[in-house]
Amino acid sequence: MDYIIKIKREKVSVFKSKWIWKLAYKDARKNFSRLFLFISSIVIGIGALVAIDSFNINLQNDINKQAKELLGADLVINSRGKKFEKDFISGLDSLNAEFAEDARFASMVFFSKTGGTRLIQVIAMEGDFPFYGEIALSEDSDIESFNSKKSVMIDESLAIQYSVEINDTIKLGKASFLISGFVTGFPGNTNISAAFAPVVYLPLKRLEETGLIQYGSRVSYNKYLKLIDGGLEEIKQALNPEVKKYGYSYETIESRRENLGQGFENLYKFFNLLSFVALILGCIGVASSVYIYVKEKKYAAAVLRCMGASGWQIFYVFFIQILTLGILGSILGVIHGILLQYILPLVVSDFIPIEVTPLISWISAFQGLLVGLIISSLFSILPLINI
Amino acid sequence: MSSILKVERLSKVFNTGQKDLTVLHDISFEVEEHTGLSIVGPSGSGKTTLLGLCAGLDQPTSGKVMLVDIELNRLSEDDRAYVRNRNVGFVFQNFQLLPTLTALENVMIPLELRGGNNISTTAEHLLDRVGLTDRMHHYPSQLSGGEQQRVAIARAFITDPKILFADEPTGNLDEETAKKVTDLLFEINKEKGTTLVLVTHNIQLAEHTGRILKLKGGQLIEDKSISID
Ligand SMILES: Nc1ncnc2c1ncn2[C@@H]1O[C@H](COP(=O)(O)OP(=O)(O)O)[C@@H](O)[C@H]1O
Ligand SMILES: [Mg+2]
Numbered sequence: 212m213d214y215i216i217k218i219k220r221e222k223v224s225v226f227k228s229k230w231i232w233k234l235a236y237k238d239a240r241k242n243f244s245r246l247f248l249f250i251s252s253i254v255i256g257i258g259a260l261v262a263i264d265s266f267n268i269n270l271q272n273d274i275n276k277q278a279k280e281l282l283g284a285d286l287v288i289n290s291r292g293k294k295f296e297k298d299f300i301s302g303l304d305s306l307n308a309e310f311a312e313d314a315r316f317a318s319m320v321f322f323s324k325t326g327g328t329r330l331i332q333v334i335a336m337e338g339d340f341p342f343y344g345e346i347a348l349s350e351d352s353d354i355e356s357f358n359s360k361k362s363v364m365i366d367e368s369l370a371i372q373y374s375v376e377i378n379d380t381i382k383l384g385k386a387s388f389l390i391s392g393f394v395t396g397f398p399g400n401t402n403i404s405a406a407f408a409p410v411v412y413l414p415l416k417r418l419e420e421t422g423l424i425q426y427g428s429r430v431s432y433n434k435y436l437k438l439i440d441g442g443l444e445e446i447k448q449a450l451n452p453e454v455k456k457y458g459y460s461y462e463t464i465e466s467r468r469e470n471l472g473q474g475f476e477n478l479y480k481f482f483n484l485l486s487f488v489a490l491i492l493g494c495i496g497v498a499s500s501v502y503i504y505v506k507e508k509k510y511a512a513a514v515l516r517c518m519g520a521s522g523w524q525i526f527y528v529f530f531i532q533i534l535t536l537g538i539l540g541s542i543l544g545v546i547h548g549i550l551l552q553y554i555l556p557l558v559v560s561d562f563i564p565i566e567v568t569p570l571i572s573w574i575s576a577f578q579g580l581l582v583g584l585i586i587s588s589l590f591s592i593l594p595l596i597n598i
Numbered sequence: 599m600s601s602i603l604k605v606e607r608l609s610k611v612f613n614t615g616q617k618d619l620t621v622l623h624d625i626s627f628e629v630e631e632h633t634g635l636s637i638v639g640p641s642g643s644g645k646t647t648l649l650g651l652c653a654g655l656d657q658p659t660s661g662k663v664m665l666v667d668i669e670l671n672r673l674s675e676d677d678r679a680y681v682r683n684r685n686v687g688f689v690f691q692n693f694q695l696l697p698t699l700t701a702l703e704n705v706m707i708p709l710e711l712r713g714g715n716n717i718s719t720t721a722e723h724l725l726d727r728v729g730l731t732d733r734m735h736h737y738p739s740q741l742s743g744g745e746q747q748r749v750a751i752a753r754a755f756i757t758d759p760k761i762l763f764a765d766e767p768t769g770n771l772d773e774e775t776a777k778k779v780t781d782l783l784f785e786i787n788k789e790k791g792t793t794l795v796l797v798t799h800n801i802q803l804a805e806h807t808g809r810i811l812k813l814k815g816g817q818l819i820e821d822k823s824i825s826i827d
Contacts, residue, residue, distance in 0.1 A: 519684070
């Protein structure tokens with residue numbers, strides 16, 4: 212007698228095979244809590260990835276946008292330790308530009324009311340600086356009196372630290388000044404820099420009275436230019452030999468942008484490392500939860516096999532479950548990442564002079580989805596194949 | 599009469615670490631269609647292993663199994679699963695229900711694997727037949743052992759299998775429940791004319807199938823037919 216040794220069975224694609232989807236759903240319904248670790252791992256990993264990625268992208272965009280306001284002018288020329296030479300100044304005067312200048316140095320300040328002293332930075336300024344962006348003042352500040360009376364403004368952090376109020380007096384060098392206002396934001400300065408080296412601002416014309424500028428004082432002089440009809444390149448060309456001759460340096464918006472980008476390189480690296488670690492942890496969570504889940508499902512798989520399900524059908528039942536949750540988790544992760552983005556700038560705003568706008572970066576959102584999908588399929592296919 | 603199951607010089611050796619364990623040794627027998635057969639023997643004698651080989655759940659070390667004229671050992675695992683779905687019903691000692699599905703959903707599985715319509719109606723009829731009309735939407739954990747086994751019986755018969763393998767179906771039940779469950783199993787089996795291969799410790803029950811195979815230490819030591827009056 213002959214026996215059959217070959218079976219003809221029709222192959223139905225997963226998408227047409229309704230029961231696979233139904234069984235995947237019915238079985239998952241009672242199992243949802245078991246896959247909580249899985250989903251939360253994906254959410255954390257993808258969330259961190261998306262948040263940090265978009266933060267980096269936004270930070271870069273904002274540096275590009277805000278470099279102008281950070282510098283406050285088209286061109287800043289700096290001289291360390293000595294005043295600008297008369298020849299040099301007269302050469303600048305021929306340019307079609309608006310000018311402003313300041314002198315910066317470290318000094319002690321004495322608070323007459325409380326008797327406290329503190330090392331501060333003095334910025335003595337003249338002109339319309341900043342040409343771009345603004346100096347932010349507290350509401351009760353009185354610019355009128357700053358310009359007319361013998362008065363200064365100080366960083367708000369300094370005021371808080373020494374319980375100084377408006378119209379108190381401070382002593383700077385030989386002179387006493389009235390405090391006419393508090394500065395809450397200055398181009399290029401951050402809250403952190405204000406905490407380490409708080410600033411006392413005064414009009415340049417009053418600097419003489421303090422008697423602080425003597426031969427050998429470590430003063431840094433800045434000249435700010437706003438070019439009326441461009442020509443930055445030519446000016447730079449003309450400036451280069453001069454600057455070399457006198458030992459000055461200069462900065463443009465472009466060079467500030469580059470410097471900032473380099474300065475943030477380490478921040479990017481740190482954040483990238485952070486998101487990488489979160490992703491690795493997420494992967495470990497995914498891998499171990501899938502492993503446990505698949506182990507639990509071995510019994511169900513054996514029963515299905517007994518009833519006549521093929522290996523692929525069983526694979527798909529659980530793969531569909533895990534992939535669906537993976538997609539769900541990735542979407543949740545992306546949403547979390549986007550929300551996190553509104554928090555991250557608040558956390559770092561004290562440290563960096565840039566205002567980071569929380570913008571949804573669609574590229575990183577899409578990347579997050581993709582990575583989530585790859586992770587959940589990668590880590591489920593291997594254990595499921597051996598079920 | 600043709601034989602629905604034919605076992606030829608079947609042996610099974612398990613590789614346990616360094617030692618080879620011969621669980622079945624040179625077993626041969628045939629089962630005619632629409633008849634019954636019991637396999638008895640002490641535990642560890644290889645009954646479950648034999649049943650698994652007959653249903654193509656596992657591959658023998660040597661020998662052949664012909665089920666409904668198909669040589670199982672020459673088929674792939676998926677093909678054997680297909681043959682099982684078309685021809686075989688199962689009832690196990692520990693019920694083997696999926697805990698995440700309701701009674702009704704459990705019963706529907708074998709037919710859903712095939713695809714088709716009105717599966718839930720068919721399943722409902724069978725659950726009616728085994729007396730679980732009110733329990734269809736309960737999960738296994740909400741059912742007693744006897745009730746779970748009745749769900750398993752309904753699931754086994756839903757495909758109208760040609761042959762039913764029952765491995766100590768009452769092993770986990772108390773005497774009274776066991777009696778009810780076996781009565782039900784025999785009743786439906788008779789109605790459908792299914793070939794029954796039953797593993798049991800209960801000699802009375804074994805005699806009821808009309809033929810007894812005795813296994814001991816993996817060897818077939820007795821094959822006797824009993825006339826049922
Ligand atoms: N997968 C396996 N690997 C190793 N040994 C096994 C395996 N399955 C069963 N056995 C051994 O085979 C013998 C027979 O088991 P089984 O067929 O379950 O006996 P019975 O059902 O008669 O109690 C037992 O000694 C058991 O330990
Ligand atoms: Mg057994």
